[in-house]
Amino acid sequence: MSKEQLIQDLRQALGQENVITEHEDLVCYSFDATPDMPNPLPDVVVTPADKEDVVKIVNLANKYKTPIYPRGSGTNLSGGTIPLKGGIIMSMLKMNKILEVDADNLVAVVQPGVIIQDLNNAVAPHGLIYPPDPGTVNTATMGGSVSECSGGLRGLKYGVTKNYVMALEVVLADGKIARFGGKTVKNVTAYDLVKLFTGAEGTLGIITEITVKLIPAPEARSSMLGTFDTLEDAGNAIKGIISAKVIPATLEIMDQVTIRTVENFAKVGLPTDARAILLIEVDGIPEVVAREAELVEKVIKENNGNLQKAKDDKDRDNIWAARRAALPALAQVKPTTVLEDATVPRSNITEMLMAIEEIAKKYNLNIGTFGHAGDGNLHPTILTDARDKEEMERVHKAVDEIFKKALALGGTLSGEHGIGMAKSKYLEWELGENGIEVLNKIKNALDPEGILNPGKMASK
Amino acid sequence: MSYLKQFPEIEQETVKCMKCGNCQEVCPLYKETRFEGAVARGKVKLTESVLNGDLTYTDKLAKIFDTCLQCKACSAHCPCGVQPDKIVLAARAKLAKERGLPTVKKLIFKGLSAPSLFKTGMSVGAKTQGLFFKKSKDGMSPRVPISGLVLRRVIPTLASKSFLASVSENNKVANPVKKVAFFAGCTTNFIYPTVGQALIDVMKANNVEVVVPKAQHCCGTPVLMHGDTDTATAMAKSHVDIFSQYDVDAIISVCGTCGEAFAKHYPELLKDIPAYSEKANQLAKKTYDFAQFLVDVIGLDKNKLGTVDATVTYHEPCHIGRGMNAGKQQVEIINSIPGVKYKPLKQPNRCCGGAGSFSLTHYDLSYKVLQRKMEDVKSTDAEYLITGCGSCRMQLGDGLAQEKMPQRLMHTVELLAKSYNNGK
Numbered sequence: 001m002s003k004e005q006l007i008q009d010l011r012q013a014l015g016q017e018n019v020i021t022e023h024e025d026l027v028c029y030s031f032d033a034t035p036d037m038p039n040p041l042p043d044v045v046v047t048p049a050d051k052e053d054v055v056k057i058v059n060l061a062n063k064y065k066t067p068i069y070p071r072g073s074g075t076n077l078s079g080g081t082i083p084l085k086g087g088i089i090m091s092m093l094k095m096n097k098i099l100e101v102d103a104d105n106l107v108a109v110v111q112p113g114v115i116i117q118d119l120n121n122a123v124a125p126h127g128l129i130y131p132p133d134p135g136t137v138n139t140a141t142m143g144g145s146v147s148e149c150s151g152g153l154r155g156l157k158y159g160v161t162k163n164y165v166m167a168l169e170v171v172l173a174d175g176k177i178a179r180f181g182g183k184t185v186k187n188v189t190a191y192d193l194v195k196l197f198t199g200a201e202g203t204l205g206i207i208t209e210i211t212v213k214l215i216p217a218p219e220a221r222s223s224m225l226g227t228f229d230t231l232e233d234a235g236n237a238i239k240g241i242i243s244a245k246v247i248p249a250t251l252e253i254m255d256q257v258t259i260r261t262v263e264n265f266a267k268v269g270l271p272t273d274a275r276a277i278l279l280i281e282v283d284g285i286p287e288v289v290a291r292e293a294e295l296v297e298k299v300i301k302e303n304n305g306n307l308q309k310a311k312d313d314k315d316r317d318n319i320w321a322a323r324r325a326a327l328p329a330l331a332q333v334k335p336t337t338v339l340e341d342a343t344v345p346r347s348n349i350t351e352m353l354m355a356i357e358e359i360a361k362k363y364n365l366n367i368g369t370f371g372h373a374g375d376g377n378l379h380p381t382i383l384t385d386a387r388d389k390e391e392m393e394r395v396h397k398a399v400d401e402i403f404k405k406a407l408a409l410g411g412t413l414s415g416e417h418g419i420g421m422a423k424s425k426y427l428e429w430e431l432g433e434n435g436i437e438v439l440n441k442i443k444n445a446l447d448p449e450g451i452l453n454p455g456k457m458a459s460k
Numbered sequence: 461m462s463y464l465k466q467f468p469e470i471e472q473e474t475v476k477c478m479k480c481g482n483c484q485e486v487c488p489l490y491k492e493t494r495f496e497g498a499v500a501r502g503k504v505k506l507t508e509s510v511l512n513g514d515l516t517y518t519d520k521l522a523k524i525f526d527t528c529l530q531c532k533a534c535s536a537h538c539p540c541g542v543q544p545d546k547i548v549l550a551a552r553a554k555l556a557k558e559r560g561l562p563t564v565k566k567l568i569f570k571g572l573s574a575p576s577l578f579k580t581g582m583s584v585g586a587k588t589q590g591l592f593f594k595k596s597k598d599g600m601s602p603r604v605p606i607s608g609l610v611l612r613r614v615i616p617t618l619a620s621k622s623f624l625a626s627v628s629e630n631n632k633v634a635n636p637v638k639k640v641a642f643f644a645g646c647t648t649n650f651i652y653p654t655v656g657q658a659l660i661d662v663m664k665a666n667n668v669e670v671v672v673p674k675a676q677h678c679c680g681t682p683v684l685m686h687g688d689t690d691t692a693t694a695m696a697k698s699h700v701d702i703f704s705q706y707d708v709d710a711i712i713s714v715c716g717t718c719g720e721a722f723a724k725h726y727p728e729l730l731k732d733i734p735a736y737s738e739k740a741n742q743l744a745k746k747t748y749d750f751a752q753f754l755v756d757v758i759g760l761d762k763n764k765l766g767t768v769d770a771t772v773t774y775h776e777p778c779h780i781g782r783g784m785n786a787g788k789q790q791v792e793i794i795n796s797i798p799g800v801k802y803k804p805l806k807q808p809n810r811c812c813g814g815a816g817s818f819s820l821t822h823y824d825l826s827y828k829v830l831q832r833k834m835e836d837v838k839s840t841d842a843e844y845l846i847t848g849c850g851s852c853r854m855q856l857g858d859g860l861a862q863e864k865m866p867q868r869l870m871h872t873v874e875l876l877a878k879s880y881n882n883g884k
Contacts, residue, residue, distance in 0.1 A: 020495075024520045027509055028495075028502035033480050039505075047494075074496070075481040093494035113494075138485040328539030335475040337540075387475070 003043050006064040010046055010088075013056040018094075020045040029071070029089045034079040034422055035338050036386055036395075042069065042083035047091045051171060051208040054090070058206065058451075059175040061088055067454045070202040072113065072144030075136040077339060078420025080148055080201050084455035090206065092143050098122050099209070105183050106214045107166060112143025112207050119212075128214040131158035134416065135327070143207050149199030151416030153323075156374030157249045157283075160416060162198045164213045170197055170205035173447035183211060196442070201418050202453040204446045218283035221249070222293040223316040226278040226305040227271045231255075233303045234276035235350025238373050240299040241280070242346065246292045251374030252279040252323050255353060258330065258368040258381075265329035268322045271306075276353070278305070278373065279323050281316075326370040327381070333366065334383040338395055341423075342406035343415035346376040355405045356380045362401075363394040377415030403429070419457045427458055462728050463550045464689050470550040471511055476542045477504040483544065486533040488811045488829045497524045500534035500544035507547050510554075517558040525551045529818055529829070530685060531778040531811035549684070556687030565686055572678045573691045616651050616854055623653035627672050631660050636669040637758055638709040643699075645718035646678050647850025655850065658877035659714050659750055665880040666754060666761045670712075675702045679721035682816050689729065696726040697736055704739050710757065711747040714873055715849050716779030716786070717816075722747040723784065749786035750873055751793050751848065760796060766882025767799035768875065773842035773867075774802070775833065775856060776809040777849035790848050790872045797879045803840035810836070814855030826855075827862075834859045837867060848872045 010019045020026070021044050030039040043066070048054045061068045067087035074081050083089055096113035103126040110119055117138045119130050133152035134140055140150065146168070151160040167181030181187055181194040197205055228234040234253060241248065254262065254277050263270040270277065278300070282292040293309070300307045310316040331337045344352045353369060356378070360367040371378040380402055384395050403413055403426050413423050413430050428436050439458040443450075450459065463469035483500035484490050496502035506524060509515040528548045535543040561569070623644050640663065648656045656672075663670045680695030699722070703711060713719035727744045730736040754760045774794055781787035787809060794802050813819065813829025833856070837845055845860070845867040847853055853869050860867055 022520050024506060024515065024518065024524055025495075025497055027506055027515065028497045031479055031505060033478070035478060073481055073484055075484075091494070096494075136481065139481050328541075331478055331540045332476070337478050385475075 006060060006066060007044050009060050009063075010044060010057065013060065014046060014048065014053055018047045018049070018053075020047070029074075029091075030083065032074040032076050032079065032081045034077050034082070034420070035336050036392065037079045037082055037421060038084070040083055040086060042089040043086050045089040045091055047094045049094050051169070051177060054171045054206055054208055055175050055177065057088065057090060058171055058173065061451050062173075062175065062449065065449060065451070067451050068206070069453050070143070070147070070206045072141030072147075073115070073136070073139050074144075075140045076144060076148050076418065076420065077341070077422070078148065078201075078414070078418040079422045080418055080420035080453070080456055081144075082421060084421060092141065095208070096141075101126060102183065103128065107183050107211055108214055109209065109211045110142050111209060112141060112146075114142045116140055116142060116145055123214055124217070127217050129217045130164065130212060130214055132161045132164060142210055142212075146198050146207060146210055147200065147202050148418035149416070150418075151372070151375075151377065153250045153252065153372065155372055155377065155416065156251050157247045158215075162195055165194055165198045165210060166213050167211035168194050168197050168207055169209035170207050172205045173449065173452050177208070178205070181211065199418065201420060201456050203443060203456055203459050204452065206452070218249070220286040220289040221281055221283040221316070222289050223279070223281045223310040223319045224293065224296060224300070225308040225319050225322075226280065226300040227274045227308070228276045228278070228303070228305050230275055230304075231350050231353050233305060234278055235353070237278060237300050237303040237305055238349055239347055240303060241296055242374070244295045244299055246282065246295050248280050248292070248296065248374060249283040250279070250281040251372070253277070253349070253353075253371060253373035253378075254279070254323070254326060255357075255369040257366070258326055258370045261333060261368055262322055262325045262329040265332060266321065266325040268318060268325065270322055279319055323370075326368075330368045330381045330383060334385055336384045336386040338382040338384060338399065340380045340382070340399060340402055341377070341414050341417040342380060342402050342411060343375070343377045344406050344409045344411035346374060348409040348411070349373055349376060349378070352378060352406065352409055352411070356402060359398050359401050359405070363398040365391075365394060365398055367398070372415070375415065376411065421456055424455075424457055462731055463546060464553050464684075464728055465732065467550055467554040468511065470507065470547055473543060473547050474504050474507050474511065476540045477501065478540055479505070480539065482537060482539055483534040486537045488529060488531065488533070488813060488832075489527055489825065492825060492828045498527050500538070500542070500547075503528070503544060503548060503551070504542065507551055510551070517555050522555045522559065525555060526821070527825075529778070529811050529813065529815040531815065532782040533778070533811065536782050549687075552685070552687035553689045554687070556689075561686065561688060565688075569683045569686070569688050569691050572683055573680070573695050616857060618650055619653045621653070623649045623656040624672065624674055624676070626653060627656060627660070629672055629674055631664065631670040631672070633664050633667050633669050635667055637667045639669040639671065639707075640710045640712045640753070641671045641673055641703055641706045641708045643676055643679070643703070643711055643713050643718055643722065644672065645713065645715040645850065647854065648714055652850050652853065652871065655714055655871045655874060658871065658874040659712070661877045662750070662754070662873055662880060663712075665764055666758060668758065671706055671708060673702050673706065679718040681717050681721045681725065684721075684725060684729070685816060692725070693729045696721070696729045696740065697733075700726060700730065700736055700739050700743060703743055709746065710753055711743060712750050712753055713747065714750050714871065715851070716749065716777045716781070716783045717849065717851065719747055719749050719786075720779050720783040749780060749784045749789070749848070751789035752784065752786040755789040755792050760793065762796055764883045765797055765879045766884070768797050768879050768882060769799045770844050771801040771803060771842045772844040772846050772875070773805055773837060773840040774808055774872075775805065775812060775837075775845060775847040775852060777847060777852045778809070778811050780848045781809045786848075793872060793876055794846060797875065800875070803842050805836045805840065807836060812852050812855045812859070814851050816851055819855055819858075830855060830859045831863075834863045834865065838863075838865065842867060844868050844870050844875070846870050846872055846875055
């Protein structure tokens with residue numbers, strides 16, 4: 001059975017305008033936001049309007065034994081939406097309705113193509129927020145974010161996406177529709193299949209509806225900037241804040257390379273001599289915020305840090321402008337930006353930062369590190385040029401070592417970006433042979449023909 | 461060598477793109493289509509594929525590169541500092557070279573580049589427009605479907621006498637603080653001559669002498685936007701010749717697109733032609749939007765401002781804001797006028813979808829973008845919709861007519877002229 005027949009059947013099922021096949025159009029769907037990846041073309045891009053369309057597409061994929069790659073905005077950083085083996089790209093962007101905001105139960109029900117910020121805008125009038133806030137909150141979709149289990153700046157206090165997904169509707173590899181979870185706060189029925197399909201990176205089923213938990217928006221917040229002369233002091237301050245029983249909403253770190261690059265780019269008045277800075281925000285009810293801010297201040301001073309406290313919204317914006325400028329600033333230094341996602345227990349942050357510095361020196365690379373220090377999620381960012389083959393080899397070796405080190409320190413391969421294609425080769429380092437076998441058993445049970453997003457995570 | 465002439469020059473721009481997709485957030489066309497080819501990231505990828513030989517110059521490729529408003533929202537938003545608007549222009553230029561232009565476009569551009577032919581055409585048009593268009597209170601609608609013009613579309617009537625034909629070349633003041641040359645642009649010249657007169661009145665009120673070079677013609681941007689760089693270069697040369705003759709402190713425009721032609725495109729188009737390059741740079745350095753000149757250079761004379769009792773909102777044209785960086789000066793002028801209540805739009809600098817002939821060739825898509833602007837306008841209780849560009853004004857006029865909205869349109873300089881007039 002030929003590709004032409006598949007495309008003809010898809011057109012019949014979905015209508016001409018929902019089936020994209022011209023070569024130039026397909027080029028636009030051969031990549032995502034992950035650098036240094038192959039960019040193979042899909043055979044066809046389809047844009048389903050509802051779950052019935054999704055079922056039709058899955059049935060045709062089965063008939064023609066053709067892979068399907070579900071895709072939101074394609075802003076992911078793990079190669080998760082690259083059509084590695086050709087086949088069907090399924091763009092979920094037309095399924096973009098917010099189906100329900102249930103303020104009484106603190107939940108919202110959305111289709112996968114909803115942009116995360118659009119959900120936040122819809123719940124804001126109710127005094128609620130949807131806490132996961134990846135850097136791409138203004139562009140990424142809920143479906144993509146659930147599939148990659150993305151995190152963000154508020155991860156330390158509020159966790160990652162899987163902590164907010166309450167129910168899912170998925171189309172399985174055989175075209176059947178299944179629903180797991182519900183609106184109840186307590187739900188312990190059977191295996192936790194909601195969590196299984198969250199972060200499954202589109203390898204187990206195609207998400208067609210998502211129910212998420214919302215929380216009351218914090219009433220007050222306080223932002224601070226701590227400046228340190230040594231990495232040890234910064235690391236001890238991170239540990240000290242948590243030991244003082246303060247869980248900031250955000251606790252970010254920038255190393256010296258990043259500080260200097262950001263200052264050079266954004267001129268926000270950062271101390272370029274500092275070895276590290278911490279950007280901290282506590283939030284909640286005003287009395288608690290005041291008390292927690294005081295404790296943070298004390299810890300920073302005890303660890304030889306210099307503290308700057310935001311007096312008003314303008315100060316606060318200035319502090320976070322510095323953090324937001326980190327990636328853009330680094331990205332403008334060299335053409336290619338390899339952004340990694342190594343994560344360690346927060347008590348090992350200092351050691352990890354020092355290891356990254358050594359790795360940079362060893363391979364003669366420019367690496368700026370920033371990230372979510374409070375939850376141990378670091379983003380060593382390698383500034384390079386994909387056209388320089390020799391340097392790229394050193395980059396690959398450095399990345400290998402970074403992940404080896406993170407795992408040695410009790411860490412993980414991914415804090416928030418997922419595994420995708422980019423890190424599948426390291427998966428066995430973390431899960432071991434037996435862990436991989438469990439993944440494969442689940443995959444084979446749910447997708448025996450291997451049509452769902454092949455080549456990602458552990459799937460072949 | 462200019463990227464507009466030599467396509468490989470654009471590679472430096474493409475390698476900066478890390479495909480993060482942040483452009484999706486701000487691209488008006490992506491918001492409507494949700495299609496990767498509509499947004500900058502997709503176009504950068506296509507450009508890379510052309511540069512490395514994986515793609516050739518097909519109709520489909522041209523169609524994708526045509527799907528861009530040149531609103532520069534992506535360039536302003538890009539964390540890596542990529543300027544996708546330049547990439548699109550370079551690609552259009554290359555596509556035009558490789559494939560040639562459609563006959564209709566070629567004819568139109570020939571007309572635009574031959575000032576006398578264009579003037580005759582527009583003057584015949586002004587007299588015969590009733591044959592092809594029916595008049596309504598908002599303007600005109602085509603009687604029969606004309607190439608690209610949708611029947612319901614409302615376009616403004618052509619002025620019975622063009623601005624250049626009715627104005628004197630020298631407009632002196634008693635004690636001039638500065639002397640400027642005014643570049644009127646096609647919409648002012650043929651459709652809204654009152655805007656040109658308002659500019660002269662405003663400058664006079666600020667003791668600025670205005671020269672209106674009669675030989676001026678279309679700035680060439682419409683031609684450049686379609687990739688016809690040869691014609692655009694010829695038009696740039698002509699304007700450099702014309703405006704270099706005058707000993708003035710500044711070149712003033714009342715349209716961001718025309719201003720940008722002088723300030724940015726002419727130096728780029730002429731940079732490899734020694735006889736013109738330096739002169740083009742000199743003109744570029746002294747080109748200002750009228751608001752920029754009044755606020756930043758001479759300091760707006762607020763003493764003579766009279767009261768205008770009006771509630772107004774303001775649409776910032778892309779090429780005034782992101783192109784000329786003159787958006788805040790226009791708002792400052794609006795806010796300076798006694799009696800004016802300014803109700804800002806939620807997204808004043810979001811493109812109206814006009815983009816010159818884009819609104820003709822892609823009417824439905826263009827209208828979807830316009831509808832969002834109209835919703836924004838509706839959400840204010842403004843009586844006047846102010847803008848700083850004739851082309852946006854045409855588009856907004858169609859929107860107001862289609863949506864049956866009561867707002868009246870005015871150019872920023874007209875509002876200011878009204879204030880000076882009331883102050884007399």
